[in-house]
Amino acid sequence: MPDETHNPTRRDFLRATVRSGALLTIGGMSVAMFERARGRDWVWQIDPYKCTMCGQCATECVLDPSAVKCVHTFPMCGYCDLCTGYFEPQPNSLNTGAENQLCPVGAIKRKFIEEPYFEYTIDESLCIGCAKCVAGCTAFGNGSLHLQIRRDKCVDCNDCSIARKCPARAISRVPADTPYLIKDGHPH
Amino acid sequence: MNSPRDTRTTRNHPSGPPMTRRDFVQLSIVGGAMVSLGLAGCDDEPNPNDPSGLGERFTYDLTELSQVDPALIGYQQVALITDALFDANDMQLGPDGKLYVAHDGAIVAVTDGGNIQTHFELDTNPQCFAFDEQGRCFVGLIERVACYDASGTRVALSEPFAGRPHLTSIAVAGGHVFVADAGNRIVHHLDDKLKMIGQIGRADDGSRKTRFVVPSPYFDVAVGPNDTVWVANTGRHRLEQFHYDGTFLKAWGKFSMGIDGFCGCCNPSHFQLLDDGRFVVAEKGLPRVKVCDAEGELLTVIAGPDAFLPDKQAMPGGLSCTRADSPIPVMRPDGKVYVLFPLTGALSLFEPKVTP
Structure with a gap:
């Protein structure tokens, strides 16, 4: 009667290890080849928690205007009447007069919701990605305005010219199926 | 012609x-x-x-706005006690005269020498806390309030507040507990068993609206004399006084990027009401700490942005931080002031300047 308790020898163990390693290698290579075969699987994106709002996104992108746009994380927004991302630091008055606005191209739209709350939305066709509003919102408010590379604009340069110049190294490649890094409301 | x-x-x-x-x-x-x-x-x-x-x-440049006239600064930093209190949420003087800080899942005691000792630990990160006359510590835990005795044993726990609570400040006196809830923009009034008595700040029309405008999670409350509380209505840039029953009494404060007002979208971020009626107020954005009289007139400046952000040219706008944060001031009975800046974790001691 055969012995039911099987004590593996050192040779068995080595054989199993080599076999497992080979399988893992083959599996990994298959996944990598599959990902590569899918084509564009990594895209450039800005980490909003690293961004220092230097303004180079507006000028360093190969596109004009830049593929970098301001986006608004509404759950983080305070819907302020005196929005420091919309208004100059010392506005003459809290209205939509151009002289009061921080955005150089008037790309932020201010809409009354209910006293005393206002909603701010970005007109991306105007936004040049200069980050003035981001600096204002971050300096005083909750930082709900931040920059992102818009996937419908970006031409996916192999060597992103903004990433090359970014002083905070805030731009890196992210998986194409999760192409945006939106703020979650928690300090990082 | x-x-x-x-x-x-x-x-x-x-x-x-x-x-x-x-x-x-x-x-x-x-x-x-x-x-x-x-x-x-x-x-x-x-x-x-x-x-x-x-x-x-x-050009977005706050450098000029962050300047404070040196003649207005009546305090000087005499010690950097510690820089290990990064992201601390609150700071209070205990009834024993020690300094306590809500930091990293605990209430810790900090000595002037920089020694940090755990007073008691909590399951969740404390957002705010206050001591009563008996030495009990009432701690705000985002959604509810817990009460701990002097040994650190929990003796009471409130029900979670309805809506979207985010507790940011607690004030306790005479068996009354006032809890500032930035998420719901309301001040809850509890007894010392943590049972709800009422709320301060509901709109007069009975709607869900409140009179407080709180765009960011800075919403401070302090108990005043004669059954009154002071509340920071940050979005309106003023401090407001109410009777315990919620009746509005008076207010002071205005928006100004200058030192005479409250800057940015929403300030003051923290304040302390002193026994003589003066206020120690702190602002975020342009981090400043100053002393105002009972009517809100500026008396002196304890610290300007230079004290917190020395490397101001490092960032666009002339700031050296990537998020707005507020100093937390606590004035001792002897007039010296502890100021904690959570963004850097620095706790400093300021003393009045000696005039020759």
Whole structure:
């Protein structure tokens, strides 16, 4: 009667290890080849928690205007009447007069919701990605305005010219199926 | 009838009086001057210090606004006690005279020498806390309040507040507990068993609206004399006084980027009501700590942005931080002031300047 308790020898163990390693290698290579075969699987994106709002996104992108746009994380927004991302630091008055606005191209739209709350939305066709509003919102408010590379604009340069110049190294490649890094409301 | 000169120098015009050569020259000069002026006004060369390529007028620079007249600064930093209190949420003097800080899942005691000792630990990160006369510690835990005795044993726990609670400040006196809830923009009034008594700040029309405008999670409350509480209505840039029953009494404060007001979208971020009626107030954005009298008039400045952000040129706008954070001030009975800046974790001690 055969012995039911099987004590593996050192040779068995080595054989199993080599076999497992080979399988893992083959599996990994298959996944990598599959990902590569899918084509564009990594895209450039800005980490909003690293961004220092230097303004180079507006000028360093190969596109004009830049593929970098301001986006608004509404759950983080305070819907302020005196929005420091919309208004100059010392506005003459809290209205939509151009002289009061921080955005150089008037790309932020201010809409009354209910006293005393206002909603701010970005007109991306105007936004040049200069980050003035981001600096204002971050300096005083909750930082709900931040920059992102818009996937419908970006031409996916192999060597992103903004990433090359970014002083905070805030731009890196992210998986194409999760192409945006939106703020979650928690300090990082 | 035209003069001989007119007939010599003009053409007949069917719809108006004829133009003389002199008129034409005058108009040309005026028009040219206007165009030149207009072009001069548009001549906005890119600012070499602004990588966005925009002109001077679009440069976002808070450097000048962050300056405080040195003559107004009546305090000086005498010690950096510790820089290990990064992201601390609150700071209070205990009934034993020690300094306590809500930091990293615990209430810790900090000595002037920088020694940090755990007073008691909590399951969740404490957002705010306050001691009562008996030495009990009431701690805000985002959604509810817990009460701990002097040994650190929990003796009471409130029900979670409804809505979207985010507790940011607690004030306790005479068996009354006031809890500032930035998420719901309301001040809850509890007894010392943590049972709800009422709320302060509900709109008079009975709707879900509240009178407090709280755009960011800074919403402070302090107990005043004669059954009153003071609340920071940050979005309106003022401090408001209420009776315990919620009746509005008075307010002071205004928006100003200058030192005489409250800057940015929403300030004051923290305040302390002193026994003599003065206020120690703190602002975020331009981190400043100052002392105001009972009517809100500026008395002196304890610390300006330079004290917290020495490397101000490091960032666009002249700030050196990537998020707005507020100093937390606590004035001792002897007039010295502890100031904690959670963004850097620095706890400093300020003393009044000695005038010769």
